[in-house]
Amino acid sequence: MSVWFSIQEGLRGFSRARMASVISIISLSAALFLIAFFLIVSLNMQAWIGEFRQKIEIEVFLEPYLEDVKIRALEQEIRAFPEVNVVEIISREKAARRFQEEFGRSVFEVLEDNPLPPSLVIRLRENYRNAPAVTALSAKIGRLAEVTDVVYQRELLNIIDHYLRLIYLSILGVGLLLLLIALVLIFNTIRLTIAARRDSITIMQLVGATRGMVRRPFVIEGFLQGLISALIAVGLVYLLVHLTRYFLPVVFLRWEIPAIITALGLLMGMLSSRISVNKYL
Amino acid sequence: MSVWFSIQEGLRGFSRARMASVISIISLSAALFLIAFFLIVSLNMQAWIGEFRQKIEIEVFLEPYLEDVKIRALEQEIRAFPEVNVVEIISREKAARRFQEEFGRSVFEVLEDNPLPPSLVIRLRENYRNAPAVTALSAKIGRLAEVTDVVYQRELLNIIDHYLRLIYLSILGVGLLLLLIALVLIFNTIRLTIAARRDSITIMQLVGATRGMVRRPFVIEGFLQGLISALIAVGLVYLLVHLTRYFLPVVFLRWEIPAIITALGLLMGMLSSRISVNKYL
């Protein structure tokens, strides 16, 4: 009985204060969309960073005239390391091609013989794509027989590690900030709409409504506003992702984002209403 | 007389509806801060991209045994090109060092003589750090006597050009989006506070106030709310930049940002109030 009363009242209140409801929903949608947008950006950024780290390589230079069989044996050995994902063999011929690209001249222009050594290019498994792991692995490989030198972009790796930490920190900071702003905006909007109805709240109580009877319909109204706003925000997010794909093919969306947005909308709608209406009870 | 009336009324209205004023100011500050925050991020991103483009290089390989005098003459000639900013001479010795870094072996290990040619590394002036300009310049330099090859990272340059355009587009898109969201939120907040006072608006008119007399105090109130919110937002921005500097030394702030934020706050405060109050006049 009382539940039905609350639902009825909540639904009616929603359509009664139509202008305020519409304004709230627009504001809530905007705030939720903001959060969804940020989540998408950070998700994609994380993906891009992952892609970028994938490109970390260790180049292992071998004895200049090592036979192919031995090169392949060494490749097998290194491939077995837990840190190693892929090993590519750079034969002496391939090295010559690289020389040409790098220095603008063929090795064979000056020399009959190719002086360049063969090498192995190592790509790492996901957890080892960072400076300390690379350093440790390089040392280990450097101690193998027939390896003359292990080269990796130490400086670049340090820079990447450093900046990526900063980027993660920034994303976290920005995310918390946006969340806070969105929460404040949602709360304030709902509070203003409820403040405008404080006379009604008083009258209801004077006529014999319990605090719960006054409060619950507002909470249900907040729930509805949160729900509708979340749906609008999710719709906008899909639209945005769809449009962005024309420019940036990498943008993607995970099902968690609509879920988070909806949960946040419902929770904030209900909680803001509850807190606001309690001020007048 | 009438101006004084409006100012007095505006100031009083501001302190009269204290709760609503405080809520508006919090929401407006949050929205303005959002825009300021975005402006800072895009400003810094622009700076970072600029730094990045600075690193675009063209490497010009010369005849292997060209004399130093001729190399320097060529350097002078190239430096005089309008596109060129800095020219660095890579002597044959320096090239040998680069070889060692790149291939893990010294050139002198295999050969007595150094087969590597000298080269010039060119950095460009600001307006020429893009793919078409680099291609044109490379062709021009390639036609010079004593130049054997002109090398630049064509692919990288194309990628950079492509992605940077995307990034610029994204920033523009995100910026417009945030601006829109912020405008909607500010407008809605002010509209709700004024809707709560529509009875007063009616009464004032019934008692003989002209539309202007009713409207102007609200506009002044909106102005004040915009001003205070802008000051808070600017304060928060300075605080944020200050704190961020501990992590990211590159973050900087230009005087235009506080100016834009303040102008936007004042304009939106006044305009939103004006539009909202007009609904009840």
Add this chain to the structure above:
Amino acid sequence: MIEFYNVHFSISNKQIIRDASLRILKGEFVYLTGISGAGKSSILRLIYMDDLPDSGMIVVEKYSTAKIKLSEIPYLRRKLGVIFQDFKLLKDRTVFENVAFAMRVTGAKSRDIKRRVMKVLAEVNLGHMRNQFPDQLSGGEQQRVAIARAIVNNPLIILADEPTGNLDYQNSRDIMEILERINRQGTAVLMATHNREILKEFPHRSLEVKEGRVIGL
């Protein structure tokens, strides 16, 4: 039914009621008079416990200010029918919904609500206006909605604050007759009024509020 024992009451340091004592019995009809600002509405407010006394005790039916819990106040109010001086209608609800709301909070069934609300609206001559909103009504019509809402629950006690202030002679008489009829059925009525014509035509015991005290006349 209603008892005041040496009640003192003040708002923001202003002494409004000082040492008031009164007793209204079950089924009584009592007028409350006194000049503007004497404290009539304040006494009614104390009865429906919108305010609580600074000292002294008020007993209304089985509820006493000495030991009532905040959560019990709504149940007290459902036994009262209050006609507020400023009507206190819900602006965003129709006449019907305003009256129905007082019944709905008690948990009455929709069908019963509908029947009963229509009946009391007809009694105050407003059946045809059930779908209007309060600001589409004349002053007297609003007052009659407030009256309908007060009687819709068949309350034990009716507190009527100047219920004929905006009504013409005929409508005032109609309202008085409704109140007297309900009173005859056992409902106590406490009515604050300035209308001397009414006082003369419908004589009942009168209490006067004067300088914060209640004086039997």
Add this chain to the structure above:
Amino acid sequence: MIEFYNVHFSISNKQIIRDASLRILKGEFVYLTGISGAGKSSILRLIYMDDLPDSGMIVVEKYSTAKIKLSEIPYLRRKLGVIFQDFKLLKDRTVFENVAFAMRVTGAKSRDIKRRVMKVLAEVNLGHMRNQFPDQLSGGEQQRVAIARAIVNNPLIILADEPTGNLDYQNSRDIMEILERINRQGTAVLMATHNREILKEFPHRSLEVKEGRVIGL
């Protein structure tokens, strides 16, 4: 001063005034009677041009509904003193500020405003309440604030809608005496009322609103 020529007026398809004609001369004192919902407040609303007639013409002082511009209405209203049935006080302003506001819109000087507002507040016996807010006042006190605001500008015409509905006998007489005194100084008064005691004690010409028409009695 006030003239209605065959005025018709309806709100949301409901005919409220049909073919009403009346004339109130400079310095007259006229009562407007009629049952609740007859259309008294609607006639006053037409005079202060909050609504405009569907057909017919209303002339108030030098303003006519036939050719008044929206921007002129505030200037018409400054020449009227309206006591609204529901008071229409500004809730977020004190008693003093409420009354002063009506003077401030006319561009009066602060010093004059202060002196004059204090004077009219004293006349309605509210001098001591000037710093209270409307919801800290009793019903009758609010009504007296509305009266003070209506007379503060020495208007050419006073439109009083049930101005004694919340007042006791003595306060009602005081208000009537104020209105009569102002009337003697040349101000026309049109007063809607149900109070038959007042009608008898302070006799003036009466108009009755009945079925949307205005009938001289």
